[in-house]
Amino acid sequence: MQPVEHQHDPHKPPHPPQRVHPSIQDVADEAGVSIATVSRVLNSPNLVAPATASRVRQAVEKLGYVPNAFAQGLITRASKVLALALPDIHGEFYSELLRGADGAAKALGYHLLVASAQGTPADADMGLGPVLGLVDGIALMVTEPNDALLKRAASARIPAVVLDAPDPHHADSITVDNHAGATQATEHLLSLVSPRDAYFAGGPPENYDSKTRAQAFLETLKAHGNHVPADHVASGSFSFEWGERFARGLIKDGRLRGAGILAGNDEIAYGIIHAAEAEGLIPPRDFVIVGFDDTRLASLIRPTLSSVRVPMSDAGAKAVGLLVNRIKNPNLPPQRVSLTPTLVPRQTTASAPARPRPPAR
Amino acid sequence: MQPVEHQHDPHKPPHPPQRVHPSIQDVADEAGVSIATVSRVLNSPNLVAPATASRVRQAVEKLGYVPNAFAQGLITRASKVLALALPDIHGEFYSELLRGADGAAKALGYHLLVASAQGTPADADMGLGPVLGLVDGIALMVTEPNDALLKRAASARIPAVVLDAPDPHHADSITVDNHAGATQATEHLLSLVSPRDAYFAGGPPENYDSKTRAQAFLETLKAHGNHVPADHVASGSFSFEWGERFARGLIKDGRLRGAGILAGNDEIAYGIIHAAEAEGLIPPRDFVIVGFDDTRLASLIRPTLSSVRVPMSDAGAKAVGLLVNRIKNPNLPPQRVSLTPTLVPRQTTASAPARPRPPAR
DNA sequence: TCCCGGGATGAAAACCATATCATGAAAGCC
DNA sequence: GGCTTTCATGATATGGTTTTCATCCCGGGA
CATH class of the missing domain: 3.40.50.2300 (Response regulator)
Incomplete structure (x- = not known):
């Protein structure tokens, strides 16, 4: 239960004392600087005087400030989140794939949003519709030539890579030989x-x-x-x-x-x-x-x-690598990577x- | 390669013909309505006249419009994404857990962002810092009493549930007996x-x-x-x-x-x-x-x-259930669920x- | 005929962080 | 000493959506 702050002073609307999520403005007020400075402290600390920076950091700490990722994403158009859509996530096979993908994502500064087709009709978008606008790219694995999601991604111009698929719709793809x-x-x-x-x-x-x-x-x-x-x-x-x-x-x-x-x-x-x-x-x-x-x-x-x-872990890692590469260079020609299994x-x-x-x- | 639109008419800046991501404004223009109406068609279709609605839907289709999740989240303060932080994601144990969590999340209309401690120092936040502001809640599993991430979540007032942990910091928890x-x-x-x-x-x-x-x-x-x-x-x-x-x-x-x-x-x-x-x-x-x-x-x-x-799949599902419940009712007293293994x-x-x-x- | 209610729609505020441009001050140069 | 640089910081536009409030038009009741 949050402490109810003193209830006097009812005529000071701009910033109520204890909001659920403090904004950059609250931090700025607390530290006695402008929001621009707060932003700089967080993103390019070398641009701001050490003394100011430390004051700001204290305010951040005190308020438990976490930058609102939505506002950030609205400006930067990037969430550092990749969707990984799999037919299923159960079993060693997918577990391996996921591990490789996770490792690569972490190394590249990205996060993984997993979605599985578990129980969803084969031609649906795995419930990914609502988050399509949230992810920077999609790595998609399909067992049957079902590309409803792929088509949506393409029409929404979201980078995509296809894992182990028969007909990569002109998208990047990873295949296992x-x-x-x-x-x-x-x-x-x-x-x-x-x-x-x-x-x-x-x-x-x-x-x-x-x-x-x-x-x-x-x-x-x-x-x-x-x-x-x-x-x-x-x-x-x-x-x-x-x-x-x-x-x-x-x-x-x-x-x-x-x-x-x-x-x-x-x-x-x-x-x-x-x-x-x-x-x-x-x-x-x-x-x-x-x-x-x-x-x-x-x-x-x-x-x-x-x-x-079958090097599934590699496949996962390569998929993420390819995807990140495409995000950074949207105009590359379609890439294809083939992985060779070993006996x-x-x-x-x-x-x-x-x-x-x-x-x- | 995107078709280069006709290059005449250089004096009409408001909406360039083919932007990378069409906005609600583009759809509104295309359909000849205001952005408010487009929003209504997408969110409460019953408030808008059938004829108008269908016209808007056509425009959405034509432009391949996907609502910008950042702008949405900025308003609604919800992403429908939950973070699932695990010590590792490899192996059957976590695979099961993940499956249960994924199933429950899908059923509740949420998505799962997975993060593993793989290779990160034990007391770090698993690189989740940047996405803390993006998720609606966190399900966290710790093998050792390390709660750096938990503390951050608490100070940022992000709902959290702890999986199988010794000392649930007054947060909801799932334990295995x-x-x-x-x-x-x-x-x-x-x-x-x-x-x-x-x-x-x-x-x-x-x-x-x-x-x-x-x-x-x-x-x-x-x-x-x-x-x-x-x-x-x-x-x-x-x-x-x-x-x-x-x-x-x-x-x-x-x-x-x-x-x-x-x-x-x-x-x-x-x-x-x-x-x-x-x-x-x-x-x-x-x-x-x-x-x-x-x-x-x-x-x-x-x-x-x-x-x-050990019913890991249940644990995953219950964790998500508890988390969603807490998101909807932030002021509930801490919940504890214990799962009993069977021989x-x-x-x-x-x-x-x-x-x-x-x-x- | 006038007014009211309600259905359909539009205008505009709010959400919050980033980035650009502007400003002020201090420091360096001839 | 007046000038240009450089550094630190502030003001502000911007991004796209939801939501509230206002507006308009139409039909029905008095």
């Missing part, structure tokens, strides 16, 4: 098993990342001169359960033993391993498998999971699996 | 092993959560009528490596077999299990162990890890471990 990553992983698998034993257990069929990985898998197999049976490439979802289902399908047909599997992500791989384990089948003894994303879990489970590491081989591909029977030749 | 959680877990362990075989592998010695958990562990043991040897309660850090070190210490002395361990968090538990496994010791056959936090990993590793689930028993405590030798009696 899923093709290269999946190719690497597939080559690795093919060094252990025959192309005819290779499988791809993908994520959602409409997911761009997943599609790209599937395509790279197919192309690599073809490059090894092999026709790929359609049922060797499956899609489902990025989930543990789908991995289990996939594995059970393979087990039922007796095709898991000796197989080399590329999973759409680590989740799926864990599901596959889990379901296989229930049948006594363990990698790399009975089959080999590579995941995607290199989640922290990959090195904690036994056997440790070979996986393709991290672990126990699940440490050796070639036992073959149930010699390859028919 | 670590004591109850650890007591539950310890009781569970004591149903499987003798009190003399119980160990606590804690986190950082100065960490409040860890201290509380240690204390509950001790009290529970004492309640079971047992003196607890000092070396049964250790502290280190919240890390996998510390868990490994702790386990190796126990193994060296031949005390791991038959032990019942409460780990300060899941990380530590994983480290212990990992180090034990290297020696062929596996829970629950050779020892039993309970973690803390119930990370997703707990149910994915084999054996699955018993753990104490999730899994395989690592599925049965009593084999005892190396009968207890000396």
Whole structure:
């Protein structure tokens, strides 16, 4: 409860004694200077005499003055806040991304406003409408080619960068070279098993990342001169359960033993391993498998999971970097940054699996 | 590249044809109304004639007008943005918290500005100084009793809530009842092993959560009528490596077999299990162990890890709820919300471990 | 016919910090 | 000693929106 100041002197309206938020004028009065001087003390201290400056600082302290960021922004047209719009913020993947973005933002003197599409209709603006005018730029990640928000940003002339998107609408973009990553992983698998034993257990069929990985898998197999049976490439979802289902399908047909599997992500791989384990089948003894994303879990489970590491933290940091760069140089041509994933081989591909029977030749 | 408008007519300064950000005045001109009417269309549409409203909306659309949030905030003194200041944003723990907070914020029409102490000195304001005037409130989590930011918020009269903190400075607070959680877990362990075989592998010695958990562990043991040897309660850090070190210490002395361990968090538990496994010791056959936090990993590793689930997502959501409530009712007495963790028993405590030798009696 | 009420709209104040320009004083120069 | 510089500071325009108050016009009641 704020102390009720003395209630005498009712004829002195300009500055009531105890306002909720003191303004620069209150500080100026308290220090006996003009508002211009207060502003200078706060922004370019070297322009003001030391004695005055310290008097002003005392007044600031005493009143608990915090410059009104709105008034500041109105003049400077900058809030030092960037919006980061993600499909979701849950899970290690986004956590990493956020960490990279946060670090870069802090280093560049910016702040991050996060927004997630969690539960909002896919084509909405993630509730960002009201703050569009508040942020200096937007880093946007979309899983499906949905760019309602991107279009709004463009029409409002707000700098934007797109993370990992199929069709960067002439905006800056960061992409992950899923093709290269999946190719690497597939080559690795093919060094252990025959192309005819290779499988791809993908994520959602409409997911761009997943599609790209599937395509790279197919192309690599073809490059090894092999026709790929359609049922060797499956899609489902990025989930543990789908991995289990996939594995059970393979087990039922007796095709898991000796197989080399590329999973759409680590989740799926864990599901596959889990379901296989229930049948006594363990990698790399009975089959080999590579995941995607290199989640922290990959090195904690036994056997440790070979996986393709996607540098999400870098992606977040680069996105912020690109965005800040664009804010400072609005007329640059569109920039594109591509990040290359790297294969991290672990126990699940440490050796070639036992073959149930010699390859028919 | 923006289209360069016709360059004739150099004598008409009031509103250059294509400004970067159209203002409400531009919209008003375009629609042939006053700015007051435009504002009304946007804020209380029922006060304006339908025909006029639609004309204004067309103009808004045409110009890609986005209200300047700074000017708005200057008047309304609200940004609908809340700051969420965390010690770190990495890892599942914070990810969960963030998810809960984000969901609640969205539901209440707010946005979240995240800030982490990552790399900043412990007593700094996390670089939040510049945006203090921009946010409507702050949710703050501190691991150590550091409240520089809290003090600043208080002196600037910015609503604040403290997450999981020892000394809520008369601010609203959310706490996790670590004591109850650890007591539950310890009781569970004591149903499987003798009190003399119980160990606590804690986190950082100065960490409040860890201290509380240690204390509950001790009290529970004492309640079971047992003196607890000092070396049964250790502290280190919240890390996998510390868990490994702790386990190796126990193994060296031949005390791991038959032990019942409460780990300060899941990380530590994983480290212990990992180090034990290297020696062929596996829970629950050779020892039993309970973690803390119930990370997703707990149910994915084999054996699955018993753990104490801390409802971080709820904590985040409640924090935002409390904060918004305080913003709307600034004169409420300080609120305190306590969240109770729940034990999730899994395989690592599925049965009593084999005892190396009968207890000396 | 006159007046009143109310719906629709406009004019202008207020919000607060920054930046430009102006002013005053002190210091340096020939 | 009168001049120009330089330094410290003050006065003021500016930014864009919300909101209050005033105005205008129209229709209905007396």
